[in-house]
Every structure is written in C-alpha cells, then in structure tokens.
Amino acid sequence: MTTTAVAQKPRTAPVARASRWPVYLRFVLLLGFVLVFLLPIYVLLVTSFKPLTEADPSQAWSLPRVWTTEAWRVAWEKLRPGIANSFLLTIPGSLLSAALGAMNGFVLSKWRFPGADVVFTLFLFGMFIPYQGVMIPLVQLMVSLDVYGGIPGLVLAHVVYGIPICTLIFRNYYVTIPDELMEAARVDGAGMLRTFWSIVIPVSGPAFAVVVIWQFTSLWNDFLFAVFLTGPSSWPTTVMLNNIAGAQTVPYSQQMAAAILASVPTMLVYVLLGRFFMRGLMAGALKG
Amino acid sequence: MSRLRRSRLKRWLPGLLLVTPSIVLIAVFVYGMLGWNFRLAMTDQHDEISEGSRFVGLENFVALWDQERWGLSVRHAIVFTLVFVGGALALGWLLAFLMEKGIKGEGGFRTVYLFPMAISFVATGVVWRWLMNSGQGEQAVGLNRLFQAVGLGFLENDWFRGETWGMAAMAIPAIWQMSGYVMALFLAGFRGVPEELREAARVDGCREWQVYRYVVFPFLRPVTLSALIILGHISLKVFDLIVSVSGKQIITDVPAVFMWVAVFDAHDPAKGATIAAYIVLAVAVFVVPYLIWNARREKRS
Numbered sequence: 001m002t003t004t005a006v007a008q009k010p011r012t013a014p015v016a017r018a019s020r021w022p023v024y025l026r027f028v029l030l031l032g033f034v035l036v037f038l039l040p041i042y043v044l045l046v047t048s049f050k051p052l053t054e055a056d057p058s059q060a061w062s063l064p065r066v067w068t069t070e071a072w073r074v075a076w077e078k079l080r081p082g083i084a085n086s087f088l089l090t091i092p093g094s095l096l097s098a099a100l101g102a103m104n105g106f107v108l109s110k111w112r113f114p115g116a117d118v119v120f121t122l123f124l125f126g127m128f129i130p131y132q133g134v135m136i137p138l139v140q141l142m143v144s145l146d147v148y149g150g151i152p153g154l155v156l157a158h159v160v161y162g163i164p165i166c167t168l169i170f171r172n173y174y175v176t177i178p179d180e181l182m183e184a185a186r187v188d189g190a191g192m193l194r195t196f197w198s199i200v201i202p203v204s205g206p207a208f209a210v211v212v213i214w215q216f217t218s219l220w221n222d223f224l225f226a227v228f229l230t231g232p233s234s235w236p237t238t239v240m241l242n243n244i245a246g247a248q249t250v251p252y253s254q255q256m257a258a259a260i261l262a263s264v265p266t267m268l269v270y271v272l273l274g275r276f277f278m279r280g281l282m283a284g285a286l287k288g
Numbered sequence: 289m290s291r292l293r294r295s296r297l298k299r300w301l302p303g304l305l306l307v308t309p310s311i312v313l314i315a316v317f318v319y320g321m322l323g324w325n326f327r328l329a330m331t332d333q334h335d336e337i338s339e340g341s342r343f344v345g346l347e348n349f350v351a352l353w354d355q356e357r358w359g360l361s362v363r364h365a366i367v368f369t370l371v372f373v374g375g376a377l378a379l380g381w382l383l384a385f386l387m388e389k390g391i392k393g394e395g396g397f398r399t400v401y402l403f404p405m406a407i408s409f410v411a412t413g414v415v416w417r418w419l420m421n422s423g424q425g426e427q428a429v430g431l432n433r434l435f436q437a438v439g440l441g442f443l444e445n446d447w448f449r450g451e452t453w454g455m456a457a458m459a460i461p462a463i464w465q466m467s468g469y470v471m472a473l474f475l476a477g478f479r480g481v482p483e484e485l486r487e488a489a490r491v492d493g494c495r496e497w498q499v500y501r502y503v504v505f506p507f508l509r510p511v512t513l514s515a516l517i518i519l520g521h522i523s524l525k526v527f528d529l530i531v532s533v534s535g536k537q538i539i540t541d542v543p544a545v546f547m548w549v550a551v552f553d554a555h556d557p558a559k560g561a562t563i564a565a566y567i568v569l570a571v572a573v574f575v576v577p578y579l580i581w582n583a584r585r586e587k588r589s
Contacts, residue, residue: 133568221408
C-alpha cells in the first residue's frame with residue numbers, strides 16, 4: 001500500500017526488553033483506533049444503501065434490511081454537473097501549478113540570482129496566509145476584469161496561491177540533484193533553458209507526481225475559493241454537495257451517497273498514489 | 289561595468305527572468321491584496337453600491353468589538369483551537385509512539401489514520417453532522433444512539449449545540465481529520481533519532497523510559513513546533529468544517545464564517561475586510577517568527 005517518503009526504511013524492532021510495552025498490547029490499541037477512525041465510513045456506506053422506509057432513528061446503526069442503490073442514482077444525478085466542473089478545474093489547475101513550480105524550484109535551487117533566498121521566504125509566507133485576507137480584493141479584481149463567477153477565474157486563483165507550495169516541493173527535490181550535472185552542461189555550452197529542458201526535466205518525474213497529486217487533491221477538496229468565486233453554473237463538487245446536504249428535504253441516504261461520490265476521485269488517488277500525496281503533505285511542514 | 293560583472297550578470301539574469309512571472313503574481317495577489325484588504329478595512333464602505341469611500345482609520349477594528357457576535361466568534365475560535373490543537377497533537381503523538389518501534393501491518397495502520405486528510409470537510413461534514421446529532425432518548429441517532437446501544441447512555445449530549453462545550457465537540461471531526469498527519473510528522477521524528485544514541489544511553493544504564501526522556505523526546509522538539517504551527521494556523525482559519533457541520537448558526541460561529549456572512553449576507557465589504565484582517569494578524573503572530581526561525585535553520589545546515 002502506501003509507504004511514506006518521510007520514514008526511512010521501517011526498522012526491525014530492536015531486541016525486546018523487559019520494560020517495553022508488550023507488542024500485542026500496542027497492536028490491540030492501534031486496532032481499536034482503526035475501528036474509531038473507520039466509524040464515519042461505516043455510517044456513510046450503510047446509510048447510502050438504505051431505502052427511505054428504514055430512515056428512522058431506531059435503525060440508525062443497523063445494516064440495511066433491503067439494499068438499494070436508489071439513493072446513489074439520485075445523488076449522482078444531482079451531483080453530476082459539479083463533478084464535471086471539478087474536473088474542468090482540477091486538471092488544468094494542477095498542470096499549470098506543476099509547470100510554474102518546476103521553473104521556480106529550478107531557478108531557486110540551481111540557477112540562483114542574488115536575493116533568491118529572500119524571494120523564497122516571501123513565497124513561503126504565501127503558503128500560510130489565511131485566504132480570507134485576500135478574498136474580498138480578489139473578488140473585486142475579478143469583477144472588474146470580468147472573469148468573476150467562472151471556472152477560469154477559479155483556476156487562476158488556485159494556480160497563484162499554489163505557487164508557494166509547488167515551488168517548495170520542486171526546490172526541495174532539485175536540491176538533491178548534483179551540481180556537477182549543471183556544471184557539465186555549462187561546460188558543454190548549454191544555456192539555462194537548455195539545461196532545464198534537457199537535463200533537469202527528464203529526472204523530475206517524482207516531483208511532478210507529488211505536485212500534480214497534491215494540487216489535484218487540494219483543488220478538488222477546496223470549498224472556500226469555490227464558494228467565494230463561482231456562480232451556480234460553475235459550482236464544483238464541494239459547493240454542490242454542501243447545497244444538497246444543507247437542504248433539510250434531502251434524505252440522509254442521498255446525502256451520504258453524494259458525500260461518497262464527491263470523495264471517490266481523491267480516495268482513488270490516495271489509495272493508488274498515496275506515497276506522493278504524503279510527500280506533498282510533508283513538504284508543507286517545511287522540512288527540506 | 290567590468291567584464292567580470294557583466295559575465296556574472298549574464299549568468300544569473302535568465303534565472304531571474306524565469307521566476308519573474310511568479311514574483312509578480314505573488315507580489316500582486318498575496319502582498320498587494322493583503323494591503324488592499326487592510327486599506328478597505330480602514331474605510332467606511334459599508335455597502336456595495338455607493339461610489340467612493342472615506343478613510344476612517346481603525347474605527348472598524350474598534351467597532352467590531354461592540355458586536356456580541358464578534359466576541360462570541362472569537363471565544364469560539366479560542367476554545368476550538370485549544371481542543372483541536374491539543375487533541376490532534378496528543379492523539380497523533382500516541383499513534384506514532386505505539387508504532388515507532390515497528391509493528392506488524394504498519395503500512396495498513398498508516399493508511400487508515402491518514403485517509404481523512406484526502407477527503408474534503410464538506411464530505412465528512414455530512415456524516416459528522418449526523419453522528420453529532422443532538423437528538424436524545426427516543427429521538428437519538430448517531431453517536432447518542434450508539435452510546436445507548438452499548439450501555440453508555442449517560443454520555444448522551446448536545447454535541448455542537450451545547451452552550452459551553454459546543455466548540456469542543458466541533459473540534460472532534462477536525463482531530464479525526466488531522467491527527468494522522470501529526471502521526472506522520474512524529475513518526476518521521478522518532479525514526480530520525482539515531483539508533484546509536486539510544487544504544488549508548490542503554491549501555492550507560494538508562495532504563496527504557498529514561499532513554500525516551502533524555503534522548504528521544506528532546507529530539508522531537510522541532511517536530512512538535514512544526515506541528516503546533518501547522519495545526520494552529522489551520523485552526524484560526526477554520527471554515528468549511530463549520531459550514532458543513534452546522535451551517536451559519538451563531539452557536540458555532542467563528543471569525544471565518546462571520547466574515548462570509550458579512551460579505552454575502554450583510555453586503556458590508558469594510559466589515560468583512562476588518563474580520564479578515566484580524567484573522568491575518570492572528571495567523572501572522574504564529575507564522576512569521578516560525579518562518580524566520582526556519583530560514584535561519586536552513587542557513588545553518
């Protein structure tokens with residue numbers, strides 16, 4: 001499954017000592033936490049397959065007596081436009097982010113200019129700002145540029161505010177490339193773009209994977225930008241889901257089915273490519 | 289200009305040019321807009337229609353404290369932050385501690401504890417709102433119903449609708465989502481302690497708990513600080529969790545939600561900008577010293 005990039009190779013436990021916690025006790029505790037962590041997932045799944053007739057409190061935790069996919073069908077109908085919008089947002093958004101991140105990361109680690117460190121630190125602050133602090137001016141700017149309310153404006157916002165984390169991930173990755181490679185290219189008369197394109201990009205696969213997956217997940221799950229910057233025709237999944245779930249009239253089974261549907265793409269990414277997602281997560285902790 | 293300087297310039301200038309688009313974007317969208325927001329907060333633009341606005345200094349910043357809802361949302365944010373940061377740190381640390389010496393099925397455990405990070409709060413909010421439903425007795429669903437079923441009926445409570453402890457309940461989903469991340473940070477920290485050091489302490493006659501106390505825990509200080517900063521700044525701007533669990537109710541109001549209400553329901557840009565400015569200041573107090581410390585640490589290494 002997923003192995004984190006941060007932990008070194010899992011070490012085998014050192015020789016057992018009398019004072020150590022018995023292994024089985026630790027195992028049982030960890031297993032108990034697994035059950036607690038999966039509780040919400042149980043509820044989501046079980047409820048989503050229930051017919052409306054079983055929606056009373058006394059059966060809240062029981063398995064459905066009649067399994068039905070009716071709630072799923074309705075939820076899919078309701079959520080479909082939002083999911084389409086989310087893909088229109090996340091795919092260009094994460095690719096653009098990766099392109100910018102690669103260029104910045106390369107220059108700030110391998111083709112430095114005077115003051116590069118200051119620029120980098122100023123970028124990093126952008127990673128931590130609460131976006132509430134830029135939201136009102138952002139809306140006003142987009143209204144005056146006439147890109148307010150649509151997907152392109154939302155992509156622009158995500159790409160711009162994604163620059164810090166994407167730059168950080170690429171920079172941390174490029175630091176590990178030996179300087180001799182750059183020198184060799186320079187001796188051969190290659191300029192900056194040539195070096196970047198022929199030497200650095202071909203070995204950047206892992207960093208691209210981390211950034212694309214990280215941005216895909218962040219953009220897919222974002223609610224704040226979406227709710228401030230998009231109108232009804234371009235609402236992504238999260239806003240649609242919040243409207244479905246916020247309506248008192250929508251039965252629980254449909255709400256839960258919609259919540260699962262909204263999470264399928266990011267869950268797939270996490271299960272299949274969790275390693276890269278983890279690295280993005282760890283980069284956010286600023287450990288080079 | 290000497291030839292040497294010109295050739296140096298020729299060497300680094302292309303790099304600067306390549307980063308220039310990003311520098312401009314960050315300058316405008318991060319720093320420019322933060323400044324613009326502060327300026328807006330110092331005007332009397334309390335509607336979206338009137339042209340032109342007057343500069344009123346810090347008037348809005350002071351006036352905000354006269355509003356009961358603002359004081360309430362600040363208090364909520366503080367309670368939420370204390371419970372969330374404390375809870376996520378403790379649980380994440382415990383999970384890492386239980387796993388640090390290696391255990392069967394570690395990969396599986398890690399996957400389970402971390403998966404909430406990959407899901408949006410809007411999605412998990414749906415299930416948490418149901419789990420923390422305040423109905424009791426016959427009406428109970430969610431956790432209250434579960435407590436009845438396992439004979440812990442006395443634990444039934446109002447959850448986030450509670451007057452005093454509502455925000456502590458609101459922190460539970462946040463702890464659920466973030467403690468896996470803290471676990472990953474601490475696990476990396478634990479594994480970063482050189483085995484030789486532990487061995488040396490044991491040879492010197494330390495018991496296992498003393499090895500932890502004198503060797504391992506001091507090693508975890510930087511990790512703990514990182515985790516604190518990350519959790520703290522997430523906590524101060526918490527938004528989608530609250531909206532998805534309880535909507536815009538005053539009982540669970542926090543500054544970020546109050547700002548949204550000020551902009552979209554009250555149509556008061558200056559007030560929204562003032563609330564946003566307070567959130568920025570609160571986060572900056574945390575983060576700026578940390579970034580400076582981090583930059584220095586990188587220089588040293």
